Amino acid sequence: MTLTIEVDNHVATITLNRPDRLNAFNVQMMRDMISALDETDADDNVRAVIVTGAGRGFCAGADLESGDQTFDHGAADQPLKRDGGGMLTLRIFESVKPIIAAINGPAVGVGITMTLPMDIRLASDQAKIGFVFSKRGIVPEAASSWFLPRLVGMPTALEWCYSGRVMSAADAAAGGLVRVVPHDDLLATARSMAEEFAANAPLSTALTRQMMWRGLTFDHPMQAHRTDSRAISALGRGPDAKEGVVSFLEKRAPEWGQRPSVDTPDVFPQDPPPPFS
Numbered sequence: 001m002t003l004t005i006e007v008d009n010h011v012a013t014i015t016l017n018r019p020d021r022l023n024a025f026n027v028q029m030m031r032d033m034i035s036a037l038d039e040t041d042a043d044d045n046v047r048a049v050i051v052t053g054a055g056r057g058f059c060a061g062a063d064l065e066s067g068d069q070t071f072d073h074g075a076a077d078q079p080l081k082r083d084g085g086g087m088l089t090l091r092i093f094e095s096v097k098p099i100i101a102a103i104n105g106p107a108v109g110v111g112i113t114m115t116l117p118m119d120i121r122l123a124s125d126q127a128k129i130g131f132v133f134s135k136r137g138i139v140p141e142a143a144s145s146w147f148l149p150r151l152v153g154m155p156t157a158l159e160w161c162y163s164g165r166v167m168s169a170a171d172a173a174a175g176g177l178v179r180v181v182p183h184d185d186l187l188a189t190a191r192s193m194a195e196e197f198a199a200n201a202p203l204s205t206a207l208t209r210q211m212m213w214r215g216l217t218f219d220h221p222m223q224a225h226r227t228d229s230r231a232i233s234a235l236g237r238g239p240d241a242k243e244g245v246v247s248f249l250e251k252r253a254p255e256w257g258q259r260p261s262v263d264t265p266d267v268f269p270q271d272p273p274p275p276f277s
Contacts, residue, residue, distance in 0.1 A: 019055030061109025085142030116147035130166035
């Protein structure tokens with residue numbers, strides 16, 4: 001395994017664990033991360049997820065141990081090989097639990113693009129961030145051409161990718177990508193935030209995440225209105241909505257009963273995503 005998973009108080013912490021390589025990304029890490037997300041999504045005891053790195057790095061990008069063959073996927077007449085970073089970010093996009101990136105050190109290339117579909121990016125004041133693809137002779141991957149402009153705007157996204165410069169966490173924060181936290185407080189801040197998320201209705205939180213992210217693909221606000229209406233109708237008649245109101249009136253902590261793994265209603269349009277080819 002290229003990572004570890006620990007669950008405590010409804011929060012799962014996924015730690016990238018190749019510290020001798022600054023947690024460089026390889027095929028095995030992609031598979032392990034997808035498996036970890038499958039695990040956290042299926043576990044109703046987990047209500048929020050933190051992703052961080054072991055040692056002094058978050059993720060140094062693609063593992064370059066193959067040298068000049070690192071990005072060579074074979075001859076042009078061979079079947080197209082899917083981008084591993086994109087396979088991971090698409091899985092993150094589909095996740096039902098809030099995901100917080102706790103960027104504890106260098107995060108470049110796929111080390112930063114993997115965080116784009118995560119919900120919150122907290123960065124140590126010692127972290128360095130870079131979209132370095134133009135310096136490696138390739139292009140932004142991991143579906144970042146879709147995510148990054150939506151997060152920071154097109155001019156900033158293009159400047160960062162054209163220049164390929166490695167910037168400070170403060171510069172990334174100025175562009176709206178991350179929130180800077182003192183290095184020694186990073187994990188505690190991420191955990192406090194995750195526990196705050198975990199205290200609320202798990203089904204409500206899971207559906208909210210999907211509504212926000214999938215809403216970015218809608219062509220008209222009417223699609224969001226229809227989705228909202230279906231979701232309010234489905235959840236409003238359920239036990240958690242009743243518990244939320246009664247616990248508030250009785251001035252006590254709520255006891256949530258609905259589980260995202262089995263109780264999530266289908267509230268989205270039925271159009272399937274385009275196939276990969």
